[in-house]
Structure formats: structure tokens, C-alpha cells
Amino acid sequence: MIRINIALLGLGTVGQGVYELWLRHRERLREKVGVDLEIKKILVRDISKRRNIGVPDEKITVNFEEICQDRDISIVCELMGGIEPAKTYIRRLLEAGKQVVTANKAVLAEYGGEIFELATKRGAYLGFEASVGGGIPVIKILREALIGNRVESILGIINGTTNYILTRMLENNLSFERALEEAKQRGYAEADPTLDLTGLDSAHKISILASLAFGVFIPSHRIYVEGINEIDLMDLKFAKQFGYIVKLLAEARESRKGFEIRVYPALLPENHILTSIRLNYNAIYIKGDFVGDVLLYGLGAGKEPTASAVMSDIVSAVEYLRFNKFPLIKYPLREDKDLRLVSVKDSVFRYYFRFSVVDRPGVLSKISGVLGNHGISISSVVQIGRQIRKGAVPIVMLTHETREEQVVKALEEIDQLDIVKAKTKRLRIFE
Amino acid sequence: MIRINIALLGLGTVGQGVYELWLRHRERLREKVGVDLEIKKILVRDISKRRNIGVPDEKITVNFEEICQDRDISIVCELMGGIEPAKTYIRRLLEAGKQVVTANKAVLAEYGGEIFELATKRGAYLGFEASVGGGIPVIKILREALIGNRVESILGIINGTTNYILTRMLENNLSFERALEEAKQRGYAEADPTLDLTGLDSAHKISILASLAFGVFIPSHRIYVEGINEIDLMDLKFAKQFGYIVKLLAEARESRKGFEIRVYPALLPENHILTSIRLNYNAIYIKGDFVGDVLLYGLGAGKEPTASAVMSDIVSAVEYLRFNKFPLIKYPLREDKDLRLVSVKDSVFRYYFRFSVVDRPGVLSKISGVLGNHGISISSVVQIGRQIRKGAVPIVMLTHETREEQVVKALEEIDQLDIVKAKTKRLRIFE
Numbered sequence: 111m112i113r114i115n116i117a118l119l120g121l122g123t124v125g126q127g128v129y130e131l132w133l134r135h136r137e138r139l140r141e142k143v144g145v146d147l148e149i150k151k152i153l154v155r156d157i158s159k160r161r162n163i164g165v166p167d168e169k170i171t172v173n174f175e176e177i178c179q180d181r182d183i184s185i186v187c188e189l190m191g192g193i194e195p196a197k198t199y200i201r202r203l204l205e206a207g208k209q210v211v212t213a214n215k216a217v218l219a220e221y222g223g224e225i226f227e228l229a230t231k232r233g234a235y236l237g238f239e240a241s242v243g244g245g246i247p248v249i250k251i252l253r254e255a256l257i258g259n260r261v262e263s264i265l266g267i268i269n270g271t272t273n274y275i276l277t278r279m280l281e282n283n284l285s286f287e288r289a290l291e292e293a294k295q296r297g298y299a300e301a302d303p304t305l306d307l308t309g310l311d312s313a314h315k316i317s318i319l320a321s322l323a324f325g326v327f328i329p330s331h332r333i334y335v336e337g338i339n340e341i342d343l344m345d346l347k348f349a350k351q352f353g354y355i356v357k358l359l360a361e362a363r364e365s366r367k368g369f370e371i372r373v374y375p376a377l378l379p380e381n382h383i384l385t386s387i388r389l390n391y392n393a394i395y396i397k398g399d400f401v402g403d404v405l406l407y408g409l410g411a412g413k414e415p416t417a418s419a420v421m422s423d424i425v426s427a428v429e430y431l432r433f434n435k436f437p438l439i440k441y442p443l444r445e446d447k448d449l450r451l452v453s454v455k456d457s458v459f460r461y462y463f464r465f466s467v468v469d470r471p472g473v474l475s476k477i478s479g480v481l482g483n484h485g486i487s488i489s490s491v492v493q494i495g496r497q498i499r500k501g502a503v504p505i506v507m508l509t510h511e512t513r514e515e516q517v518v519k520a521l522e523e524i525d526q527l528d529i530v531k532a533k534t535k536r537l538r539i540f541e
Numbered sequence: 542m543i544r545i546n547i548a549l550l551g552l553g554t555v556g557q558g559v560y561e562l563w564l565r566h567r568e569r570l571r572e573k574v575g576v577d578l579e580i581k582k583i584l585v586r587d588i589s590k591r592r593n594i595g596v597p598d599e600k601i602t603v604n605f606e607e608i609c610q611d612r613d614i615s616i617v618c619e620l621m622g623g624i625e626p627a628k629t630y631i632r633r634l635l636e637a638g639k640q641v642v643t644a645n646k647a648v649l650a651e652y653g654g655e656i657f658e659l660a661t662k663r664g665a666y667l668g669f670e671a672s673v674g675g676g677i678p679v680i681k682i683l684r685e686a687l688i689g690n691r692v693e694s695i696l697g698i699i700n701g702t703t704n705y706i707l708t709r710m711l712e713n714n715l716s717f718e719r720a721l722e723e724a725k726q727r728g729y730a731e732a733d734p735t736l737d738l739t740g741l742d743s744a745h746k747i748s749i750l751a752s753l754a755f756g757v758f759i760p761s762h763r764i765y766v767e768g769i770n771e772i773d774l775m776d777l778k779f780a781k782q783f784g785y786i787v788k789l790l791a792e793a794r795e796s797r798k799g800f801e802i803r804v805y806p807a808l809l810p811e812n813h814i815l816t817s818i819r820l821n822y823n824a825i826y827i828k829g830d831f832v833g834d835v836l837l838y839g840l841g842a843g844k845e846p847t848a849s850a851v852m853s854d855i856v857s858a859v860e861y862l863r864f865n866k867f868p869l870i871k872y873p874l875r876e877d878k879d880l881r882l883v884s885v886k887d888s889v890f891r892y893y894f895r896f897s898v899v900d901r902p903g904v905l906s907k908i909s910g911v912l913g914n915h916g917i918s919i920s921s922v923v924q925i926g927r928q929i930r931k932g933a934v935p936i937v938m939l940t941h942e943t944r945e946e947q948v949v950k951a952l953e954e955i956d957q958l959d960i961v962k963a964k965t966k967r968l969r970i971f972e
Contacts (some may be wrong), residue, residue: 131689131831142688142756143869239686245832247686255670255678257573258562258852325573383838386817400562401676401849405838407814418832421689429869438574438860 237423
């Protein structure tokens with residue numbers, strides 16, 4: 111039986127998961143693909159670090175060149191995370207003729223253009239199933255299964271940390287801070303959760319998905335991002351009163367105006383299937399012109415699901431390798447600076463506003479007057495009597511469809527009023 | 542650019558869908574895969590039949606040999622349905638060295654063993670994504686994306702007709718007959734809906750999925766099947782009162798006892814995500830030892846979704862063809878007569894019973910006495926007073942876990958009692 115040698119860069123959570131999967135399923139994989147996979151080398155930073163998964167010493171190295179220059183190693187999995195040295199390693203490996211598998215969304219979302227180009231030029235396989243959606247095989251589905259479709263839109267909940275926090279806040283009446291603390295304790299949030307909370311992690315992922323769907327690389331820095339840092343339990347509850355659940359959405363759609371790609375917390379109508387995605391689960395909705403709606407749901411992160419995705423890519427790499435074959439399906443083209451990305455300011459949404467105002471007659475009429483002047487029309491209002499918060503009471507409104515630019519102007523004006531005690535909360539409604 | 546010639550067998554709904562997809566996306570596919578696909582020939586039964594999709598006359602033939610013996614045709618899609626001549630054609634095509642794509646679940650579910658074996662022997666690609674779940678790429682996911690997993694279980698709603706009927710009955714208070722009539726009018730049920738209603742269509746599909754998951758062909762005739770023909774609106778409503786929704790489930794799991802593969806209508810707890818799968822949608826839940834739970838959801842049938850699946854297989858066939866490469870991932874092995882399939886009689890479920898009894902004191906105690914004698918313990922009972930139905934009133938019970946064999950014996954005895962006016966309705970509860 112032919113043996114194929116693999117190396118891993120990194121032995122953190124994902125690396126350990128891949129190693130464990132390999133240990134458990136090596137025999138099964140031999141039966142299924144008729145090839146023996148061997149994890150020959152693993153690059154680590156600190157060789158003295160104790161690891162409990164029983165990797166033999168001779169597999170461990172701190173020297174990247176030992177892997178890159180080993181002609182017996184055909185497939186290398188980059189599982190380190192972070193931009194550097196991961197990006198340089200991926201380039202070096204492709205140049206050295208390796209098949210490369212990576213779980214690195216940050217590198218792909220920022221440098222995907224040059225990396226896809228390099229892989230194409232070298233006729234190499236570049237697998238990145240683990241970069242989005244953990245074990246959910248969304249990359250394979252977009253690249254291969256839906257190839258007969260024009261993808262019209264993608265809508266996803268693709269960050270487990272924020273979905274966990276939003277779910278726990280609403281269902282268990284927790285403040286943002288308490289829910290975040292709990293997420294950290296349960297291992298659903300990292301010590302520094304900034305990337306998740308600010309929406310950047312979702313932006314990385316939707317950048318990759320949009321690039322696959324539309325065939326051209328769209329770097330994450332060109333994507334509008336809004337996180338959940340400023341979400342208040344009160345807003346989740348008001349939204350629920352109106353029949354909506356707040357979710358952090360990642361969206362990519364092609365419209366007549368151009369490409370609309372963005373990450374933002376939004377009010378989803380309760381009967382939308384994505385509102386049933388709770389806790390740390392992820393889900394991705396894809397609409398294709400032939401397939402219609404397809405929804406994929408599963409664990410979007412974690413050691414075992416991510417290892418499952420990496421192994422799927424390893425087997426694809428073996429397929430390509432085994433027959434000296436380069437991938438037929440093209441990678442996204444290089445970034446197109448002229449690509450028509452629709453600014454969020456030019457987009458139209460319905461809105462949720464929560465004003466913090468003094469409890470005095472005439473306030474509602476003043477606010478609605480300003481909104482009217484900017485052409486914003488109101489569909490429902492809830493005004494609640496005296497609150498515990500000293501002096502300020504909330505007025506909550508839902509609007510009809512409005513261009514975002516108008517909303518920004520109106521809220522600037524409203525927040526200047528002396529009857530307004532705090533910055534107005536604004537959330538978009540997803541219809 | 543290299544051109545690859547394709548033929549279609551059949552120009553019914555699916556054939557037309559594939560032709561339309563090809564017309565619309567030929568250029569897009571050239572860009573994506575660098576190969577020009579040409580539908581060169583289409584086999585039809587009746588050449589005089591008028592078709593509105595503008596297929597040029599010279600592409601149409603009634604002679605299978607014209608396709609099978611044409612060395613310029615590399616990929617043939619069997620889209621005729623039915624066992625014969627489809628099965629013979631698939632065999633002939635594989636023997637002639639063609640790459641074969643089929644949407645034929647009936648042929649695969651009964652003769653998959655020999656067909657997979659033939660494809661393996663000939664080193665041919667056999668695509669069958671369209672045989673299960675319409676546009677939902679469940680075959681690719683089981684075969685490729687989850688290859689690093691031991692699949693523990695599959696649970697699906699994989700028949701749109703029955704799901705449509707069950708949804709409409711409960712939500713719109715329709716009788717089975719009226720819901721079926723409506724499904725026919727909307728094109729969700731065929732003129733002869735027997736295959737769907739009896740659960741056989743679901744059995745075909747779970748046979749294919751189980752064969753992929755467990756690596757050995759399990760023909761549909763070895764699978765326990767129960768359809769929805771005897772479902773009464775009353776039962777859907779009682780179930781709902783207890784917090785359950787009735788769905789036609791297809792299930793395949795590996796347990797210590799062996800393989801449990803079956804199709805049956807079951808009460809699903811309302812908080813189970815599959816209860817949110819409404820109307821003609823399908824969903825498939827897969828549990829793998831590394832990936833955890835993955836759910837796939839979409840349109841399980843229809844012209845366009847099925848065409849999307851066929852095109853995905855065509856592109857895979859092109860990949861294999863283009864590099865003289867046979868599929869690395871093995872097809873399921875030939876049927877194993879000694880495979881331990883657990884009989885439903887030996888399985889343990891909780892149950893829903895609806896007894897039709899005379900409205901007289903002592904009835905409940907008589908029935909529960911018989912159940913007790915068979916070791917069946919009751920978890921809840923609803924007894925409803927006088928009903929419109931002459932003389933008979935329903936008693937509805939949910940039981941604790943019981944071996945099915947006990948239930949069969951107990952109900953036989955109960956149905957003999959003179960206080961019992963009609964055959965007892967029995968449904969399993971899925972936990």
C-alpha cells in the first residue's frame with residue numbers, strides 16, 4: 111500500500127485534534143482510500159512543552175525547514191493561526207511543491223488573493239475547509255456541490271462565541287458581561303475575545319465564502335463590520351417583544367447595485383430558521399439559482415469538528431497528489447479593486463431604535479419630527495413609563511424601509527437634543 | 542479548450558432541468574473548470590413528443606446504442622427512473638467505459654451492490670448525488686467531507702410529499718385525503734403516490750445513505766418500513782397536545798446490537814430541530830464521532846434542485862476523466878448477508894397509543910391491566926369524554942420505554958377485547 115507523509119505546523123487545539131483523529135481512524139482511512147497516511151513531522155514552537163497526547167519525540171521539530179525541504183512529505187497542514195509566520199510558511203510550502211491544507215481564516219481573508227494565485231500557478235491543492243464553519247463542509251459545498259449554480263446570497267451565523275453570548279443573554283436574562291464571562295469559562299470564548307466580539311472573525315469567514323461564491327477575492331478589510339460589543343440585554347428583550355431575535359449575521363449577496371457583503375447584529379423575525387440556531391452552533395444559508403435554499407448547521411469550532419474538516423482536505427489532497435492532478439475547479443481570482451461593493455450607507459433596511467430620553471411630555475413628538483424631516487417613517491413605537499434609571503426612559507421604535515445614510519443623519523441630530531440622555535441604539539432588521 | 546461530450550438518458554422533469562441548467566451556465570462552467578461541456582445526445586422514448594425547451598432535433602435519439610457506442614461521449618446521465626431499462630443501461634455504460642451519473646434511487650437501493658462493484662472493477666466514476674435529497678449535497682458530504690469520521694447515526698426527513706402532507710394536516714386542520722389532494726395539485730405528489738406514502742421512497746434513500754455511512758451495501762428490502770397511510774389528523778393533534786410533532790423519519794444507526802435502519806412515522810419532541818422542517822423541505826441530520834452533529838436542509842426534490850445535484854456529479858466525472866483517474870474513495874462493499882440488522886421487534890421505544898373504546902366505566906383499568914401484564918408502563922394518559930363518533934371514544938397513552946415485541950403482543954390482546962371498537966393506533970416516540 112502506498113504511504114503518504116503528512117506534516118502538521120502547530121500542535122495546539124486543532125493540531126492535537128488532527129493527531130487524535132489520525133490515531134483513531136488511520137486504519138479506517140486505509141480501507142476507505144487505499145492509501146496509508148502517516149503524520150511524519152509536527153512543527154512546534156516550544157519543544158519542552160508537555161503534551162498529553164503521546165506524540166513520539168522524533169515526530170516533533172522546531173525547524174520549519176526540516177518539513178519544507180523534506181521531499182518525502184507531500185501534504186502539510188498549517189494549523190498555527192495568526193498572520194505570521196503562517197502566511198510565509200504557506201507560500202514557502204506551495205513554492206516547494208507541497209499540497210497545503212490550512213485552517214487559517216485570517217491569512218486567507220487578507221492575503222487570499224496572492225495565495226490562491228500562487229496555488230494556481232504551482233498547480234497545487236490548497237484546502238481550507240477548516241477555515242470557516244468548523245466541521246460544517248461549507249467550502250466543499252460552495253466550491254463543488256453548488257458549482258452548477260449562480261450563488262445569489264449567503265447568510266450565516268458563523269461565530270459561535272457571539273451566538274453563545276446572545277443566546278444566553280436573552281434566554282437566561284444575563285448581562286453581556288456575565289454571558290461573556292460564562293462563555294470564557296466554558297471555553298467558547300478566548301481569553302482575548304476581541305476578534306469575535308467586534309465581528310472581525312465573522313468578516314474573515316464571510317470574506318472567504320463570498321470570494322468562493324462570486325469567484326473573485328474580496329479581502330475582509332473591504333467588508334463592513336459591526337460587532338456585538340454594544341448590545342444591551344434590554345435591546346434583545348425589546349426586539350423579542352416585537353417578535354424578533356437578535357443574531358450576529360454575516361451576509362453576502364449580489365444585487366443589481368453590486369455586491370453587498372457585511373457583518374452586523376440584526377433583528378431576525380422569530381419564524382426565520384436562523385433564529386433556531388442557538389448557543390455555539392453555526393449555520394449557513396446559501397441560495398443558488400437552481401438549488402434554491404440550502405442550510406448547513408453544525409458546530410462551527412472546536413477541536414474535533416475542525417479536525418474532521420482538516421482530514422477531509424487531507425484526503426482531497428491525496429486524491430490530487432495520487433494522480434498528479436491539479437484541482438480542476440478554479441480558486442477565486444485576484445482582488446478586483448473596481449469590484450462594485452455597495453456601501454452600507456447606500457443600503458436600505460428597516461431599523462430598530464432605542465432612544466434614552468427624559469420622561470417629559472412632547473419628547474416623542476420631537477423625536478418623530480426629526481425622523482420625519484429625514485424621510486424616516488415609523489412602523490411601531492413602544493414608550494415605557496418611569497424606569498429605574500435616573501431620569502432616562504427608553505423609547506423603542508421600528509421604522510419602515512430607509513436608506514442608511516438618512517438614518518445616520520437623523521440620529522446625529524437626535525443625539526444632539528437636550529432631551530436625549532445617551533447615544534441612541536440602532537440595529538438593522540433583516541427581512 | 543477541451544470539450545467533453547455528455548449524453549442524457551431521459552428528458553422528463555430532471556432531464557429538462559439539467560438541459561436548462563446547462564444552457565444557462567455553460568459559460569460560467571467553462572470559466573470555473575476550464576472545460577467546455579457539451580450535451581451531445583439525449584435519449585427519449587417518444588421522439589414525437591413536443592417539448593418546450595428548444596432541444597435541437599439532432600440531439601434527440603430513441604436508440605440507446607447511439608449513445609453507448611459513441612466513443613466521443615464520455616459522461617452519461619441516467620435520468621429515466623424506474624428499474625428497467627435503467628439498470629441495464631447503467632451496467633452497459635459502465636462496461637463501455639463511460640463515467641455514469643444517475644438520479645435513480647430505486648436501482649441503487651436494490652442493485653447498488655452489483656453496480657458499485659462494477660464501477661469499482663471498471664475504475665469508473667459513478668455519481669448519484671441526485672438520488673437522495675434533491676439539491677442537498679448529502680452524498681458528497683457522507684463520502685468526502687465526513688471521511689475522517691465514524692458515522693454514528695443518520696436521521697432524516699427525506700420525502701417531501703409525506704412531509705408536505707403531515708405539515709398541512711396539522712397546521713391547516715386537513716384530513717389526510719384533502720392534504721394528499723392538495724399535494725397532487727401543487728405537484729408535490731405524483732398521480733400514483735404509493736412509493737411516497739408507504740415510506741418506500743424514504744427506504745430507498747436511507748438504504749443509499751446507510752450504505753455510504755457504514756461502507757457496506759444494505760438493500761432497501763432489508764429495511765423496516767412503515768408509511769403514513771394510516772395517519773389520522775386526530776393523532777397529529779393528540780401528539781401536539783403532548784408536545785410532539787409527527788414526522789416520517791428515516792433512521793440509520795450503529796449500536797452495540799448492530800445496525801438499526803428503518804423508516805417510520807414518529808412523534809418528535811417539539812424542541813427537536815427536525816420539527817421545524819416544514820412542507821416539502823427535507824433535512825438530514827448526521828452524527829459523526831469527530832464532527833458532532835451536522836444538519837443539512839433544502840429542497841429534496843424538484844427540477845432545478847435535482848439538476849444542481851446532477852451538474853455537481855458531472856463536474857466530478859470531468860475531474861476523474863480529465864486525468865484518467867478513478868475515484869480514490871471506495872464505494873460501499875457488496876451486500877453482507879450476515880450483517881447484523883436489528884429487527885424492529887427487538888428495539889426499544891416509547892410509544893403513543895390511541896385506543897378506540899366504548900364509553901363505559903372500567904375500560905381504562907382493563908386496558909392498563911393488559912399493558913401491565915406485558916410489562917408496559919404508562920407515562921401519561923388522556924381520556925376524552927363522549928365523542929361524535931358513535932359509541933367509541935379515544936383513550937390516548939404515552940408509555941415508558943418498552944421492547945416492541947411486548948407492544949405487539951399487548952395490542953393484539955387489547956384489540957380482541959369487546960370494549961375495543963377499532964384497531965389501536967400505535968406510533969413510536971423518537972427521543
